[in-house]
Amino acid sequence: MQIKVCGIRHKENLDQLIDSSVDYIGFIFYPKSKRFFLDGSLSSNDLRALDKEKVGVFVNEQVEEVLTIAKEYHLDVLQLHGDESSRDCAVLRAAGYQVWKAFPVYDHLPKKLDEYTEYVDAFLFDTKGVDHGGNGVKFDWSVLEQYQMTVPLILSGGIGPEDVERVRALGIEQLIAIDVNSRFEIEPGLKDVDVLKKFISETKK
Numbered sequence: 001m002q003i004k005v006c007g008i009r010h011k012e013n014l015d016q017l018i019d020s021s022v023d024y025i026g027f028i029f030y031p032k033s034k035r036f037f038l039d040g041s042l043s044s045n046d047l048r049a050l051d052k053e054k055v056g057v058f059v060n061e062q063v064e065e066v067l068t069i070a071k072e073y074h075l076d077v078l079q080l081h082g083d084e085s086s087r088d089c090a091v092l093r094a095a096g097y098q099v100w101k102a103f104p105v106y107d108h109l110p111k112k113l114d115e116y117t118e119y120v121d122a123f124l125f126d127t128k129g130v131d132h133g134g135n136g137v138k139f140d141w142s143v144l145e146q147y148q149m150t151v152p153l154i155l156s157g158g159i160g161p162e163d164v165e166r167v168r169a170l171g172i173e174q175l176i177a178i179d180v181n182s183r184f185e186i187e188p189g190l191k192d193v194d195v196l197k198k199f200i201s202e203t204k205k
Contacts, residue, residue, distance in 0.1 A: 001167065002177035003200050004055060004154070007033075009040025009189045014050070016193040022200055023177065024077065026055040029069055033059075034188035035181075037073075048074045055079050055100070063091050070097060079124060089119035100154060104128035105139045109146050117151050124179060127157030136182040144172045152176040158183060161195050164202045178203075 006026030008014055017025060027037040027047070047054055056075040058066050060082035070078060070092075077098040080089065084101065093099045102124040103110035113123060127139040138158035147153060153174045159167065160183030167178055182188070184196045 001175075001203060003203060004177055004179045005184070005191065005196065006055070006057065006156075006179055006181040007035035007185075007189055008191070009035055009037050009042060011041045011046060013191050013193060014042060014046060017191075017196075018051070020193075020197050020200055021204055022052065022196075024053045024055050024179075025050065026057055026079065026179070026181075027073065027075075028057045029061070029066075030057060030059040030081070040189060044073050050074075053077060057081055058084075060084065063088050066092060067095055070095075077121075081124075081126075086115045086119050089116060093119055093121070098122075100124050102126055102156070105143060105157075107140050107143065109143060113149060113151075117149060120151060122152040122154050122176065123149075124154040124156055126179075141166075141170070144170070144175065147172065147174060150174065154179055156181075160184070161199050164199060167203055168205075 002023040004024035004026055005022050007028055008025055028035045029037055053076045055077040056070055057079045077100060078092050079100040079102060081102040089099045089101055098121040100122045101116050101120045105125045106128040127137045136158050154177045155175060156179035159178055159180045184191050186192050
């Protein structure tokens with residue numbers, strides 16, 4: 001199981017995660033987010049030197065701006081967390097980036113998945129809430145059993161330190177990664193790295 005830690009914006013946190021076995025580190029390029037990357041202390045050079053997969057999270061941003069940011073900050077994956085179209089996904093993927101399309105989930109699967117299957121590398125299912133992610137609440141994971149597509153899945157939404165065994169017990173073949181964020185924070189954008197490292201280690205056993 002791969003693990004993504006999202007919402008990093010402080011150099012101290014990034015440096016602490018470098019020697020962990022986390023697979024992806026997410027940076028939020030959405031100005032309305034409490035974890036907005038540009039409000040933190042990281043630079044383009046910090047990301048260039050990072051030997052982890054770098055995920056940029058965007059919400060309804062213009063494709064041209066996404067590409068500009070992706071190039072400037074050396075991103076590997078573009079996570080689209082708004083109402084982006086399948087055409088937007090196709091353009092970004094054609095530019096050489098992995099594309100993850102996020103969908104809000106509560107008690108049933110999203111209805112528009114078919115439109116995106118040819119243009120994304122993974123679907124990310126996050127709990128439907130007021131904000132675009134970072135709500136700290138789980139959806140009903142039994143919904144995942146209804147998923148019949150071949151596109152890989154990433155599970156997000158309210159995953160916390162107490163969920164190690166639940167995550168390890170998930171038997172969804174398409175599930176390749178989990179995405180953690182707010183449940184491991186001291187404050188928005190600042191992670192408790194000791195708790196995070198313990199979770200990563202135990203989940204990957």
